[in-house]
Amino acid sequence: MDTTTAIHQRRSVKHYDPDHTMTEVEIQALLELALLSPTSFNMQNWRFVVVTDPEKRAAIEAAAWNQAQVTEASILIILCADLHAYEDGARYWVNAPQPVQDMLVPMIEPFYKDNVQLQRDEAMRSIGIASQTLMLTAKSMGYDSCPMIGFDPQKVADIIELPEHHIIGMMLPIGKALKDANTRGGQLPFDEVVHIDGF
């Protein structure tokens, strides 16, 4: 599907065919594309938890105020991030020419180490970017999605055994839509959102 069409047609869909399953090949292809999303310093700080186990899905639904798309969609992806991805930065540049490695790698840790807010900003930014890769890829595969922040993050963290210094940024059910999204709720005027040269 054309990029422009995917952007236009991507909507947050709430109703999914609970009998539809995605193949392992589809799930792999979807996530391989997500892994091409850019991250600062190529840190790849996102971590994706694909929840397929029905008991865990039910527990997560309960932690998300019983929103049915959590269990009815074909897959559920929990988008997490490692807040300490800035450590051991050499692994992100192993294929770069040596002078590039020598310049970039020593910059990473000092940039983040003592800045907890920046670590968290980076988590949310990277998760945001990767989530749109997933949503547009899903749309282009004939699926829909529903980005969600309405859940108890601590309960979901317990269910997926989120490690220390990791954070959850979003949940993303993906599946076969049973019912289209409503029309868009109310778009702000272009000139309220886009400014030229300054506010």
Added chain:
Amino acid sequence: MDTTTAIHQRRSVKHYDPDHTMTEVEIQALLELALLSPTSFNMQNWRFVVVTDPEKRAAIEAAAWNQAQVTEASILIILCADLHAYEDGARYWVNAPQPVQDMLVPMIEPFYKDNVQLQRDEAMRSIGIASQTLMLTAKSMGYDSCPMIGFDPQKVADIIELPEHHIIGMMLPIGKALKDANTRGGQLPFDEVVHIDGF
């Protein structure tokens, strides 16, 4: 361009043709697509500042440690967010059926009002999502882009007259590539980044 191709071909490009200009029609089309990016509660909390003025571009380049793509790219977009977008939520749902408005609108302000960290998370998440819409759209229009966080945010805020309770999340030069990106620096193994059912 096919969505999958755009995701594969999108790379962070540093070298742009400084003589190339994008037409106003192209810039408008690019941003109209960005405005279709999802946001929590449809808050549309992003604000996009398109910097065309050469003096401002030069000043921003100086605030970004003289990275040449800031002035050499055809346009520079500063992705900002309104941290108080949760106020006056009725405008985001004017086209929704009345029962939907009655349910959703009163939820927005209490969800964010006393949670400064969540306001900021939402800014970064929305900016991340919209930035990928912009990067993939740019690619599909034959352009390249370079997401940037390496700049002095206070200096750039002064240049674009960023209002109170707004924040800058990223800068995005977009233009005609003069030189391809290097090969990818070093992709983490799939199994290190993707987990099934839990960590």
